[in-house]
Amino acid sequence: MPTTEVNQDHFSDIPTIEGLRLSYESCFTCGVSWYDHHISLDCAECGGYALQRPCPECGGKCSSYWTRNCAISHEKRRATWEGKCLCK
Numbered sequence: 001m002p003t004t005e006v007n008q009d010h011f012s013d014i015p016t017i018e019g020l021r022l023s024y025e026s027c028f029t030c031g032v033s034w035y036d037h038h039i040s041l042d043c044a045e046c047g048g049y050a051l052q053r054p055c056p057e058c059g060g061k062c063s064s065y066w067t068r069n070c071a072i073s074h075e076k077r078r079a080t081w082e083g084k085c086l087c088k
């Protein structure tokens with residue numbers, strides 16, 4: 001006899017790709033989700049921006065956007081960005 005019963009408990013125990021991504025793209029210090037564009041202004045790991053920020057070298061004049069390096073931001077507990085200033 002075929003069963004259509006779904007054991008919900010099993011599903012909630014499996015870490016989903018989306019779940020891992022959400023915790024990776026979140027601040028380990030204050031717990032906000034950068035993925036959802038949340039930041040804490042007084043948090044060094046957030047650094048004032050979520051996953052992207054205007055070029056820090058020229059203050060955004062070159063209109064390039066730098067991307068957060070989540071792994072290093074987590075490790076150093078400080079916002080770390082990757083990108084190139086187009087002014088140079």
Ligand SMILES: [Zn+2]
Pocket residue numbers: 027028029030031032039040043044045046047
């Ligand atoms: Zn934070």
Ligand SMILES: [Zn+2]
Pocket residue numbers: 055056057058059060061062063064084085086087
């Ligand atoms: Zn620049």
